[in-house]
Amino acid sequence: MTALPTRRLLGRAIGALLLLLAAVTPAPAQDWPAKTVRIVVPFGPGSTPDIVARLVADGLQQKYPASAFIVENKPGASGNLGTDAVAKGPPDGSTLGISIGGPLAINTLLFSKLPYDPRKDIAPVTQLVTQPSVLAVNPNLGVSSVAELVALLKNNPGKYNFASIGNGSLSHLAMEAIAIKAGAKLVHVPYTSSP
Numbered sequence: 001m002t003a004l005p006t007r008r009l010l011g012r013a014i015g016a017l018l019l020l021l022a023a024v025t026p027a028p029a030q031d032w033p034a035k036t037v038r039i040v041v042p043f044g045p046g047s048t049p050d051i052v053a054r055l056v057a058d059g060l061q062q063k064y065p066a067s068a069f070i071v072e073n074k075p076g077a078s079g080n081l082g083t084d085a086v087a088k089g090p091p092d093g094s095t096l097g098i099s100i101g102g103p104l105a106i107n108t109l110l111f112s113k114l115p116y117d118p119r120k121d122i123a124p125v126t127q128l129v130t131q132p133s134v135l136a137v138n139p140n141l142g143v144s145s146v147a148e149l150v151a152l153l154k155n156n157p158g159k160y161n162f163a164s165i166g167n168g169s170l171s172h173l174a175m176e177a178i179a180i181k182a183g184a185k186l187v188h189v190p191y192t193s194s195p
Helices: 005-023 048-065 078-089 101-110 148-154 171-181
Strands: 037-041 069-073 093-098 161-164 186-189
Touching: 005 078, 037 048, 037 078, 048 069, 048 101, 101 171, 148 171, 161 171, 171 186
Parallel strands: 037 069, 037 093, 161 186
Antiparallel strands: none
């Protein structure tokens, strides 16, 4: 008597397994890119992200010669303008972004409100490059170490300027950290981009 319900149960389990297998069968691959791909750089031409974007675009163009890969520079607002364009681009692979940590992490601390949420609106794909930071001074300044620089700044508050690639950039924040350590005031001269 118990054999019939067991057969039914086994038949249902096999049927459910077949339905599950049919549901997870891979779909045919979609052709990418189906249209022109915009590679948005939230900084000006000649910046590190711009150079990397142009190398990536050239490599993709060689791999997919029937498609077009356009690098679009959208600098402004510490990288927020271009990053917002990526975040609001169509989610079909036709808008890519190449950026640095500023608009993706640092700006969440510097701006009370961003037009995008980097945790929700952007899907990181890969890290393309790393770039070291270098502290350089004019040799006529007469310092040969960070300790000597800190001492000089401490003894001469407000006398020295420093340049950065823009407000809120790593170069800006690093120098402000040195100024805090020195207990000194420095005059910040922000440029609009790294070139």
